[in-house]
Amino acid sequence: MANPDPLYLALLGTAESFRTSNPPNIKLCVQCLQGVLNCKPPPRIEARTHLQIGTIVLHFAKNTDAALQHLEKAWTLAYPDPSLDDVKFESTSVLADTMAKQGNYANAVGYLQRGLQVSQQSHYWHCRLMFQLAQILVSQGDLASANRLLDKGCAVSRSIQSPHTELLFLLSKGMVSLLQSNTHETATVMSACGRMITEYSGSVESKGMLKAFFLTLQVTHYLSCGMVKSVKSLLRQLQECIQTLTTQEDNSLVYNPTGQCNEVFQWMPKEHMCILVYLVSVYHALQAGQLAKAQTYSEKALAQIHSLKTLDDSSLLTSFQVILLENIVMCHISTGNKVAAIQQISHLKFICLQDSRLYHCHRSQLHTLLGLYSMAMNSMEHAISQFQTALSSCTDTHFWTFISLNLGIVYARTNRHAEFMQLSEHIHPHRVPQESYSLKAAAAYVNALQRFFQAQYADAKLFLQESLKLANTEDLHKLTSCGLVLLGQIFLQLQRTSEVMDMVSPALQLAQKIPEVNIQLWGSALLRDLYRLFGNFAGEAQESHAHQSLTHSLLTNHCQALELPEHSLISWLGEMSQGVEYTNQHHNVQNGITSAAAAVPGPSGSHSSHHLT
Known part of the structure; x- marks a missing residue:
C-alpha cells in the first residue's frame, strides 16, 4: 500500500460513524478498523489502530481477552518510538487498569513502572501513571511504597509549578x-494541605473540589475515632461544600495536549461526591444512634447509585453501594428486623461474589455482619465461627479490634472465661489507641460486661464509669444506653434499688430515640422487676405490657428469619460457591462497618441479643 493515509482516514471515518450511530454498530466499527490492519499500514498507524480496537472492544463488547491482545500490540509497537508517546502512555494506562481489574496486579505494576521510566517529559502522563500506580499499591496494602510514590508526585508537581496536582498528591498521602x-x-x-488550599489561586471549581477532598479526609478521620460530636461542624462544612459544587455550572477539566497538568486531574466526579457525602452522613448518623436518619440517607444514596449505574457501572459506585448496605444491615440488627438484615447480607454476598477484588476487600465485613446476625439470633457457636473467620482476613487494626470486642461479648455471655482472658490483652481499654474514643468506650463496656457475668461488680462499675465518660463526651448514644442499663442491672443485683431508676430511665429514653430494641427489652424487664419490688403494680403492669409487646414482635421476626433460606448463611465461612444459587434471586433488593472510601485522584473524565454495632 503506497499511500495508506487516505484509505486509513476513510476507514477510520466510517468506523467512527458506526460507533456513534444510534444504536452503535460496534461489529461494523471494529471490522472497518480491522480493514486498516489488513492493509499492512506503517507501524504508527498500526499502533494507533490496535489502540482504538482495544479500547472499543473493552468498552462496548466487554471482551477483555481480545482487547488485551490489541492493547499489548499497540504498546509493543509504540514503546520504542518517541513519536508515539500518546499511544504508548494511553495503552500503558488502559492495560494496567484492565489487568488490575482482573487481579493481575504484578503485570499491571510492571507496565506502569515502565511507563513511568519514559514519561518524565510528558508531565500529564507521568503524573497520571503515578496516581494509577499509587491506587494499585494502596489496593494491595503496600502503603509504604504508595507513600514514597506520592512523595515523588509532590516533588514532580512542585518542579513543574502545578500546585493543584501537588495538592492532590499531598491529599492522597494524607x-x-x-x-x-x-x-x-x-x-x-493535613495541616500543610489546609494552608495550601487557603492560598490556592486557581479556579473556584478546582478549589472547591480540593476542599471537598480535604474535608472528606478530616471527617473520615474523626468518624474512625468515634468523635461523633466533634465532627459535626466539619461534616456540615463538607455537606455545604459539595452542595455548592453540584449547583455550579459543570466546567469539567480535560486533558491538555501540551503536556501541562495543572487542573487536569480531579479526585472524583461531582456525582460520586454527592453519594460520598451521603455515605459519611450515614456513618455519622449510625454512630450517633440516629437510625432513622441513617436509613433516609442510605435510601437517597442508593437511589442515586442505581441511577448512575445505568450510565456508568464503575467499581467505585459498587464500593459505595456495598458500604451503604453494610451500614443498613447494622441498622436492621439494632432495630430488631432480622429478616431484613439477613436478606440484605445475602444481597451483599451476591454483589461481592461477582468481583473477586470486591470480595477480598469486604469478606471480613461480610463475616462480621453474619456474626452480628448470629448473635441477634442467639446462635452463639455460629457467631464465634463467623467472628473468627472475619479476624483471619482482617488487615485493619481498628476493625480487628471492633470484631474482637463483639467476640468478647459472646465469650462473656457464654461464660467462656478462659477464651475471654486470652482475648482481653487486645481489647482492654488501655490497649486501644488513645484517639479512638468509640473503640475505647466499647472496650471499657465489654470488660464491664465480662466482670458483671463473673459477679465482679466493683470492677464492672469502674469500667462502666470509664465507658460512660468517653461515650458522653462524643455523644455515642448507643454505648451510653448500654452502659446505663448495665449499671442499672448491677445496682439491682446489689439491691441498691433507689439508684436503678436513675440509670434505666435515661437508658430507655435513649434506646427508644435510637431506636435500639434490645436495650428497650432489657430496660423494660429491669423496670418491671423494680416496680414489683416496690409493690407498684400499675408500673409493673405497664412495663410488663411493654416487655411482652417487644418480645412478641422480636419473636415473630425471629421465627420468620429462621424460615428463610438465607438463614443458612450463618454456616457459610467463605467458600466462594456455597449459597450463590439462592442469593441470586435476591439480587434486586435495593436496601457499613467501614468508613467512607477515598479514591486516589484520576484524570477528569433483649440483652440476650446484645452486640456492638
Whole structure:
C-alpha cells in the first residue's frame, strides 16, 4: 500500500460513524478498523489502530481477552518510538487498569513502572501513571511504597509549578496515612494541605473540589475515632461544600495536549461526591444512634447509585453501594428486623461474589455482619465461627479490634472465661489507641460486661464509669444506653434499688430515640422487676405490657428469619460457591462497618441479643 493515509482516514471515518450511530454498530466499527490492519499500514498507524480496537472492544463488547491482545500490540509497537508517546502512555494506562481489574496486579505494576521510566517529559502522563500506580499499591496494602510514590508526585508537581496536582498528591498521602493509622503523619500532612488550599489561586471549581477532598479526609478521620460530636461542624462544612459544587455550572477539566497538568486531574466526579457525602452522613448518623436518619440517607444514596449505574457501572459506585448496605444491615440488627438484615447480607454476598477484588476487600465485613446476625439470633457457636473467620482476613487494626470486642461479648455471655482472658490483652481499654474514643468506650463496656457475668461488680462499675465518660463526651448514644442499663442491672443485683431508676430511665429514653430494641427489652424487664419490688403494680403492669409487646414482635421476626433460606448463611465461612444459587434471586433488593472510601485522584473524565454495632 503506497499511500495508506487516505484509505486509513476513510476507514477510520466510517468506523467512527458506526460507533456513534444510534444504536452503535460496534461489529461494523471494529471490522472497518480491522480493514486498516489488513492493509499492512506503517507501524504508527498500526499502533494507533490496535489502540482504538482495544479500547472499543473493552468498552462496548466487554471482551477483555481480545482487547488485551490489541492493547499489548499497540504498546509493543509504540514503546520504542518517541513519536508515539500518546499511544504508548494511553495503552500503558488502559492495560494496567484492565489487568488490575482482573487481579493481575504484578503485570499491571510492571507496565506502569515502565511507563513511568519514559514519561518524565510528558508531565500529564507521568503524573497520571503515578496516581494509577499509587491506587494499585494502596489496593494491595503496600502503603509504604504508595507513600514514597506520592512523595515523588509532590516533588514532580512542585518542579513543574502545578500546585493543584501537588495538592492532590499531598491529599492522597494524607489518605494513605489515615489507612496506616499514622496520627502524627496525618496531622502534619493535613495541616500543610489546609494552608495550601487557603492560598490556592486557581479556579473556584478546582478549589472547591480540593476542599471537598480535604474535608472528606478530616471527617473520615474523626468518624474512625468515634468523635461523633466533634465532627459535626466539619461534616456540615463538607455537606455545604459539595452542595455548592453540584449547583455550579459543570466546567469539567480535560486533558491538555501540551503536556501541562495543572487542573487536569480531579479526585472524583461531582456525582460520586454527592453519594460520598451521603455515605459519611450515614456513618455519622449510625454512630450517633440516629437510625432513622441513617436509613433516609442510605435510601437517597442508593437511589442515586442505581441511577448512575445505568450510565456508568464503575467499581467505585459498587464500593459505595456495598458500604451503604453494610451500614443498613447494622441498622436492621439494632432495630430488631432480622429478616431484613439477613436478606440484605445475602444481597451483599451476591454483589461481592461477582468481583473477586470486591470480595477480598469486604469478606471480613461480610463475616462480621453474619456474626452480628448470629448473635441477634442467639446462635452463639455460629457467631464465634463467623467472628473468627472475619479476624483471619482482617488487615485493619481498628476493625480487628471492633470484631474482637463483639467476640468478647459472646465469650462473656457464654461464660467462656478462659477464651475471654486470652482475648482481653487486645481489647482492654488501655490497649486501644488513645484517639479512638468509640473503640475505647466499647472496650471499657465489654470488660464491664465480662466482670458483671463473673459477679465482679466493683470492677464492672469502674469500667462502666470509664465507658460512660468517653461515650458522653462524643455523644455515642448507643454505648451510653448500654452502659446505663448495665449499671442499672448491677445496682439491682446489689439491691441498691433507689439508684436503678436513675440509670434505666435515661437508658430507655435513649434506646427508644435510637431506636435500639434490645436495650428497650432489657430496660423494660429491669423496670418491671423494680416496680414489683416496690409493690407498684400499675408500673409493673405497664412495663410488663411493654416487655411482652417487644418480645412478641422480636419473636415473630425471629421465627420468620429462621424460615428463610438465607438463614443458612450463618454456616457459610467463605467458600466462594456455597449459597450463590439462592442469593441470586435476591439480587434486586435495593436496601457499613467501614468508613467512607477515598479514591486516589484520576484524570477528569433483649440483652440476650446484645452486640456492638
